[in-house]
Amino acid sequence: MTRRTRRKLTNGVFLALSLIATMMGLACLAAILWTLVSNGISGMSWHLFTQMTPPPGGQGGLLNALYGSAVMTLLGILIGSPIGVLAGTYLAEYGRNSRLSMAIRFINDVLLSAPSIIIGLFIYEIVVVRMGHFSAIAGAFALAVLAIPVTLRTTEDMLNLVPLGMKDSSAALGAYPWRTTLSVLYPAARSGIVTGLLLAVARISGETAPLLFTALNNQFWSTDLNAPMANLPVVIFQFALSPYKDWQELAWAGALIITVTILVLSISARVLLALLQAERGSGR
Amino acid sequence: MAIIDPGHAAKQLIYERVFRSATLAAAILVLLILGGVFVSLLRGAWPAVTHFGFSFVTREIWNPVTDEYGALAPIYGTVVTSVIAMLIAVPAGFGIALFLTELCPPLLKRPIGVAVELLAAVPSIIFGIWGLFVLAPVLQRHVQPWLIEHIGHLPVVGPLFKGPPFGIGILTAGVVLAIMVLPFIAATMRDVFDTVPPMLKESGYGLGATTWEVMWNVVVPHSRVGIVGGIMLGLGRALGETMAVTFVIGNAHRISSSILAPGTTISSSIANEFTEAVGDLYTSSLIALGLLLFLITFTVIAAAQAMLRRLERRGFAVA
Numbered sequence: 001m002t003r004r005t006r007r008k009l010t011n012g013v014f015l016a017l018s019l020i021a022t023m024m025g026l027a028c029l030a031a032i033l034w035t036l037v038s039n040g041i042s043g044m045s046w047h048l049f050t051q052m053t054p055p056p057g058g059q060g061g062l063l064n065a066l067y068g069s070a071v072m073t074l075l076g077i078l079i080g081s082p083i084g085v086l087a088g089t090y091l092a093e094y095g096r097n098s099r100l101s102m103a104i105r106f107i108n109d110v111l112l113s114a115p116s117i118i119i120g121l122f123i124y125e126i127v128v129v130r131m132g133h134f135s136a137i138a139g140a141f142a143l144a145v146l147a148i149p150v151t152l153r154t155t156e157d158m159l160n161l162v163p164l165g166m167k168d169s170s171a172a173l174g175a176y177p178w179r180t181t182l183s184v185l186y187p188a189a190r191s192g193i194v195t196g197l198l199l200a201v202a203r204i205s206g207e208t209a210p211l212l213f214t215a216l217n218n219q220f221w222s223t224d225l226n227a228p229m230a231n232l233p234v235v236i237f238q239f240a241l242s243p244y245k246d247w248q249e250l251a252w253a254g255a256l257i258i259t260v261t262i263l264v265l266s267i268s269a270r271v272l273l274a275l276l277q278a279e280r281g282s283g284r
Numbered sequence: 285m286a287i288i289d290p291g292h293a294a295k296q297l298i299y300e301r302v303f304r305s306a307t308l309a310a311a312i313l314v315l316l317i318l319g320g321v322f323v324s325l326l327r328g329a330w331p332a333v334t335h336f337g338f339s340f341v342t343r344e345i346w347n348p349v350t351d352e353y354g355a356l357a358p359i360y361g362t363v364v365t366s367v368i369a370m371l372i373a374v375p376a377g378f379g380i381a382l383f384l385t386e387l388c389p390p391l392l393k394r395p396i397g398v399a400v401e402l403l404a405a406v407p408s409i410i411f412g413i414w415g416l417f418v419l420a421p422v423l424q425r426h427v428q429p430w431l432i433e434h435i436g437h438l439p440v441v442g443p444l445f446k447g448p449p450f451g452i453g454i455l456t457a458g459v460v461l462a463i464m465v466l467p468f469i470a471a472t473m474r475d476v477f478d479t480v481p482p483m484l485k486e487s488g489y490g491l492g493a494t495t496w497e498v499m500w501n502v503v504v505p506h507s508r509v510g511i512v513g514g515i516m517l518g519l520g521r522a523l524g525e526t527m528a529v530t531f532v533i534g535n536a537h538r539i540s541s542s543i544l545a546p547g548t549t550i551s552s553s554i555a556n557e558f559t560e561a562v563g564d565l566y567t568s569s570l571i572a573l574g575l576l577l578f579l580i581t582f583t584v585i586a587a588a589q590a591m592l593r594r595l596e597r598r599g600f601a602v603a
Contacts, residue, residue, distance in 0.1 A: 011494035015387060021379025022396065025470065028463050029403045032414050039417075086310035094304055095311065104311050107318050109589045113517060115524025115581055117551050118321060121574040124558075125324035145317060152314065176296050178303035206407025209526040209551070213558045233409050237527065240413045251413065259410050266405040270398060 033259075040256025043249045048257075052221055053235055056244040062254050064221045068229040072136055072215060073205045076143025081197055084148040088155025093181055112149040119145050120210035128214060136229035139215025146207060147200040154196025158189040191276045195269045202265040206258055208233035232258055321578065329572035331564055340572060346537035348561075353569035355576060357537045361454060361547040362577070365529065366522040368458025368543065369465055374515055376462070377469030385477040386495055397474070404467035412531030415460040416452070420532055423459070424451030428544055447542045450534065454543045457533045461525055465518040472514030476507040476595065510595045516588035524581045526551035550577045
């Protein structure tokens with residue numbers, strides 16, 4: 001074999017391997033989605049949205065879990081995102097290159113990939129232990145802590161994308177930075193910030209580990225924020241690992257609902273971002 | 285007619301101070317959260333730390349009846365599952381990044397990139413339920429018997445593949461983790477490869493190098509720091525991943541020589557046992573496990589961020 005053919009062969013082998021790796025990655029996504037659809041679709045019915053989680057062997061749905069997930073995710077975003085947006089504003093507008101900002105940026109990136117179960121333990125220690133019992137509000141706090149890094153990161157990035165000229169014009173009119181931020185920068189970066197919020201919702205709505213020992217779970221309908229509350233991920237966890245066929249079926253249906261919701265959220269966030277970039281590219 | 289109203293200016297100044305303080309407070313809260321995590325975990329773990337001392341991390345025993353706890357089995361499980369995940373995900377992620385930057389037709393580049401990112405958005409509990417009901421039976425029926433038959437009797441590596449094919453266990457957890465961290469590694473590597481100046485690559489091609497030679501001799505050396513950073517970021521995820529592992533690890537507090545056997549990890553021990561733990565020492569030992577996990581993942585992620593930042597400072601944007 002000549003040197004030339006050997007080099008060509010090596011090249012061919014590695015490029016083929018890279019193609020195979022890509023195919024396998026896509027196959028995994030397809031396999032997961034297919035499993036969810038084929039197992040979950042049979043459980044899809046109105047019962048899911050009108051009835052409570054049943055005892056083993058009983059008829060039922062996921063209404064309390066869906067409600068609980070919606071409430072805690074919403075509360076998590078309501079608590080977490082203002083903090084994330086304000087902190088992102090500080091980094092983009094006031095702090096910039098100060099040592100404090102560098103540290104915060106670094107810590108935020110660490111929090112972004114920190115294991116969510118650790119956040120669960122943290123909230124358990126500072127909220128559940130203090131209150132003496134599990135509660136929906138503790139679950140919402142845990143989700144809020146997870147939402148902060150996502151919104152902070154996107155807010156800072158999006159504010160940095162706003163053309164400097166707009167900021168300067170506002171300052172030239174005599175506006176103070178707070179006025180510029182509220183009346184010029186936030187409106188200009190609005191869709192970017194909304195993207196961050198969507199990503200944060202997508203991130204926290206599927207989280208299970210931080211809810212296990214904060215919100216716990218609840219077999220029944222409950223709107224009391226001060227008491228344990230049912231939520232979809234923990235119900236899926238509990239039902240999927242149970243030996244009961246009808247519980248497992250509900251788990252699959254729940255898994256399908258949660259995944260479709262999150263994928264739709266992620267895709268809309270991406271579309272919004274693409275639109276934003278297209279707009280930036282053509283205008284100005 | 286520009287008349288400056290002194291009252292107006294004073295009010296503006298107050299608003300400015302309030303707004304600035306609010307943003308600063310929010311920013312400092314981020315620091316406080318990380319500090320708070322460490323302090324509260326340390327406080328929760330303190331009874332176990334003082335009771336067991338250093339032997340906590342060197343003993344395998346985990347017995348709620350006699351109230352004796354050691355973290356060796358969960359640490360072992362965490363490390364081994366993550367190593368398996370990295371052995372699979374790093375070459376595969378590299379392959380995907382190579383495909384996306386060098387081979388992919390421009391028309392497909394975006395859809396495939398988005399598909400890979402969507403894999404990252406799938407919640408971990410979904411990977412768990414899929415791993416338990418789909419992947420584990422496949423591994424049990426088709427892959428593990430083959431491993432036992434063909435590799436099980438070899439010297440050195442043989443003992444790793446002995447015993448019955450359980451389906452669930454360390455190996456299965458490692459495979460599920462590999463699929464979970466694959467998109468993170470692939471996306472980071474792709475972004476890093478994209479920062480290599482085209483001039484360098486073209487010089488390689490100009491000398492008659494093949495695509496693979498340009499990749500291996502030009503792109504990889506140039507983006508070494510970023511590649512390692514991406515791998516460590518994936519490792520940080522794998523070490524702390526909870527739900528997916530909890531489904532397929534088998535939750536057995538022992539160290540087996542075989543990777544086909546059930547085991548446990550730090551995070552899955554906490555997820556499985558925390559709400560059922562009775563007694564202060566039991567709860568405290570589980571929080572001590574959490575503290576260990578926090579310290580390990582913090583170190584890995586911080587190192588990864590530091591490396592990616594070094595790249596950023598060279599003038600490249602890395603997602």
